[in-house]
Amino acid sequence: MMKNAYKTLIFENSPSIIETYSIVGKKEGEGSLGKYFNLVLSDDRFGETTYEKAECKMLSTAVKRVINSANLKETDVDLFVAGDLLNQIISASFTARDFEIPYLGLYNACATIVESIIVSSMAISGKFISNAVVGAVSHFSTAERQYRYPLELGSVRPPQAQWTVTGAGAYVLSEKIEGFPSITSATVGKVVDFGVTDVNNMGAAMAPSCASTLVRHLKGTNTFPDEYDVILTGDLGLLGSKIFRKLCRDEGFEVELYHVDAGSIIYDSDGTQDQGGSGAGCGTVTFASYLYPLLRQKKIKKALFLATGALLSTISSGQGESIPGITHCICVENL
Amino acid sequence: MTGKNAENTNKNYLDYVSEISPKTNELKTLLHAFWVGGFICFIGQAVRFLFIYVFGLYGDVLAGATSMVMIFLGSFLTGLGVYDKIGKYAGGGSIVPITGFANSVVSPAMEFKSEGYIYGLASKMFVIAGPIIVFGVIGSVCVGLIYYVKGLFI
Numbered sequence: 001m002m003k004n005a006y007k008t009l010i011f012e013n014s015p016s017i018i019e020t021y022s023i024v025g026k027k028e029g030e031g032s033l034g035k036y037f038n039l040v041l042s043d044d045r046f047g048e049t050t051y052e053k054a055e056c057k058m059l060s061t062a063v064k065r066v067i068n069s070a071n072l073k074e075t076d077v078d079l080f081v082a083g084d085l086l087n088q089i090i091s092a093s094f095t096a097r098d099f100e101i102p103y104l105g106l107y108n109a110c111a112t113i114v115e116s117i118i119v120s121s122m123a124i125s126g127k128f129i130s131n132a133v134v135g136a137v138s139h140f141s142t143a144e145r146q147y148r149y150p151l152e153l154g155s156v157r158p159p160q161a162q163w164t165v166t167g168a169g170a171y172v173l174s175e176k177i178e179g180f181p182s183i184t185s186a187t188v189g190k191v192v193d194f195g196v197t198d199v200n201n202m203g204a205a206m207a208p209s210c211a212s213t214l215v216r217h218l219k220g221t222n223t224f225p226d227e228y229d230v231i232l233t234g235d236l237g238l239l240g241s242k243i244f245r246k247l248c249r250d251e252g253f254e255v256e257l258y259h260v261d262a263g264s265i266i267y268d269s270d271g272t273q274d275q276g277g278s279g280a281g282c283g284t285v286t287f288a289s290y291l292y293p294l295l296r297q298k299k300i301k302k303a304l305f306l307a308t309g310a311l312l313s314t315i316s317s318g319q320g321e322s323i324p325g326i327t328h329c330i331c332v333e334n335l
Numbered sequence: 336m337t338g339k340n341a342e343n344t345n346k347n348y349l350d351y352v353s354e355i356s357p358k359t360n361e362l363k364t365l366l367h368a369f370w371v372g373g374f375i376c377f378i379g380q381a382v383r384f385l386f387i388y389v390f391g392l393y394g395d396v397l398a399g400a401t402s403m404v405m406i407f408l409g410s411f412l413t414g415l416g417v418y419d420k421i422g423k424y425a426g427g428g429s430i431v432p433i434t435g436f437a438n439s440v441v442s443p444a445m446e447f448k449s450e451g452y453i454y455g456l457a458s459k460m461f462v463i464a465g466p467i468i469v470f471g472v473i474g475s476v477c478v479g480l481i482y483y484v485k486g487l488f489i
Contacts, residue, residue, distance in 0.1 A: 050449045145446055152413050152442035153463065154422015154429050156364075159357040195345040196352065204352040239356060246351075274357075 008220025025166030167281030203240020234283030409434030
C-alpha cells in the first residue's frame, strides 16, 4: 500500500469482487434498470409485518444468496461489513444477527457501500482476512418515516427532491482471483460542507464532496477521466449531477462523457421522482447489477464507483445545521 | 479554506445552486389547489344543505354534524390510501380544509401503529396536527382577549 499527498490508497494485493447480489422493490423493478436486478419484490413488505423488518430481510436475503452463489460457506467469510440509513443502523446489525460472521457496522449515509468496500479491501490487502461480504440497504417507507412525513400524509414533494430507493445489495470480496474485477485503488472522502441547508436538495449538498473526492483520486492515481470507461456516482440525482460536472470542469476535469449517476438512471423519468433516486441502496444495487456484470463480462475495463452520502440527521437539520457531504471512491478494473 | 474566503465560496455556490434548481410552477400549483380546495368546500356545502333541508338541523348542531362528516371523509380516504394522492396533486388545496386536518392525524396514527397502541399510535397521532392545535388555541385566546378589551370600551 502506497501513501501519497492526496491520501489515495493503492492496493498492492488488490482484492477481487467475485460475486454480487441485488434485491429491489417493485418501483425500482419497473425502472430502466429493472431487468438487471437479481430479485424484484412484488410486495414492499417482503412478507413481514413492518417495513423495518422488510428492510432487514432484504439485506439478510442478499447476504445469504451472495454467499451461496459465490460457492462459499458462511464459515468461509471472515468479515461482514454493512450499514443502512436507519437510526443505530438496525437493518445491518439485525442482519448480522442471522449469521455467524464477525461484523463491522458502518454509517456514512448513502456512501456506506464504498466505505464498507474500502474497509474490507484494506483488511484483505493487508492479509488479515481472505473473504469479506459487504452490503448496504435502504427502504423508501422506512426512510420516509424517519426523515420526512408519514406515507399517507398528503404532502407535496418539491421539484428538487429525490426518491429513496428500496434496495439491498451485497458483494463478496476475496483475495485476488484471476479473471475477476479487482479493486486497485481507493480514496477515502473528506467531509465537505458548502452550506446547503435544504434537506430536499441532497444533490446540491453532496456534489461538492463528490467532485472533491474524484479530483483527489484522479490526482492521487495520476489519471484522467478519459482513462475510465464509466465513472459511476451513487445518488446525486439529475440536479446534483449537473452541479458535480460543473465543479469538475472548474477543476479542469471534463467528466460528462464518462459520468453515470445511479440516482438519475434507476427510475424512468416519468416525472414523479423529480430528480431521481437516492438512498444507501441506490448506488449499491446499480453497481451490483449494472456496472459489475459489464466488468465481469469484460465489456468494460476500468471504472470508478463514487458513493455519495449526506451526513445529516433530523435533529441537525431541525437545529438549522447545514448538510455535510461525504464521498468515497474505488477503482474497479480488469487487470 | 477558512474565514472570509470560505464564506465567499459558499455564497457563490449557494447562489449557483438556487439559480439552477428547478422552481415550483406556482401558477399550476395554485390552480390545482384552488379547484380541489374549492371542490372539497363544495362537498362540505352540499353536506350542509343536506342537513338543513333533509334533517332540519341548524346552528351549532348543524356546524358540528357537517364537520363530522367531512372529518370522516378525510380519515376514510386516508385509510384507503387515496388522500395522499389527492394531496400530491392539490397541495394546499387539500391541506387547508378540515379533511386535511383529519389526514394529518390519521396518517401518523396508521404509520406508528407498528410501535403499539399507546407508545406508537396514540402518542404519535398529533405529531403533525399538534402545532396546529397549539397555535390555533393560542390564536383563539388572543382574539378572545381583543374582543373582551374592545367590549370594555364600546
